[in-house]
Ligand SMILES: *[C@@H]1O[C@H](CO)[C@@H](O)[C@H](O)[C@H]1NC(C)=O
Ligand SMILES: *[C@@H]1O[C@H](CO)[C@@H](O)[C@H](O)[C@H]1NC(C)=O
């Protein structure tokens with residue numbers, strides 16, 4: 001991504017958001033803003049359930065990459081000091097259901113969003129553009145729309161398939177011009193030992209520009225996540241699959 005478009009994005013994010021001083025909060029004090037990098041994590045619903053034991057449910061309108069979360073990195077914990085309510089997300093709810101749905105049968109969408117806010121959002125909230133539940137989710141939606149990796153992949157001829165695999169280098173070089181060199185792809189292994197691409201993590205600075213690499217994304221351990229996130233770095237020498245989404249059989253989409 002060029003510096004110009006990074007700049008535009010930063011400006012867009014900061015200025016396009018409604019002034020919302022009434023919902024700013026003192027919960028996130030300065031000490032929680034010691035983090036430097038955050039990662040924006042997108043997941044591919046077609047593979048998310050492949051290695052999960054818990055029951056999944058992919059809503060039929062979900063046809064593209066979804067948001068897993070926007071996570072400040074290398075922070076011990078955030079706080080539950082800043083409550084979030086369904087009314088905070090009322091206006092965003094149609095978009096959030098579309099782009100940031102829960103895929104776990106036992107969890108409601110709002111529960112998922114609430115967990116993300118408590119676990120990650122309250123730490124992000126020390127930054128302009130993310131300093132309220134509404135703004136944190138709104139900003140995440142804007143980032144998703146901005147990167148639009150579905151069309152990037154399509155443009156590179158990378159489409160979901162059960163019988164075609166890709167090389168690591170192919171995926172990396174398709175994404176690098178848009179997500180930067182430091183983006184990081186994660187795979188899971190299916191019951192037939194295939195490597196299946198499940199997530200991409202996009203590291204960025206607090207100001208939303210790409211290139212933050214203070215910590216190695218692949219080895220960074222964050223605390224156990226409420227929305228389970230199995231995954232390991234995609235292997236560089238093994239074929240990698242991008243399975244189509246199966247609404248009937250999300251756990252084994254390609255048998
Ligand atoms: C964003 O922050 C990084 C790290 O502080 C800095 O190097 C970069 O110049 C900033 N970019 C913009 C557009 O402000
Ligand atoms: C999440 O919201 C969508 C749209 O309202 C709905 O179809 C889906 O069933 C919800 N998921 C859960 C687990 O409630």
Ligand SMILES: *[C@@H]1O[C@H](CO)[C@@H](O)[C@H](O)[C@H]1NC(C)=O
Nearest residue numbers: 159160161162163164243244
């Ligand atoms: C490959 O998989 C796609 C769906 O992912 C299917 O439409 C196509 O027929 C398959 N091709 C072969 C040769 O099996």
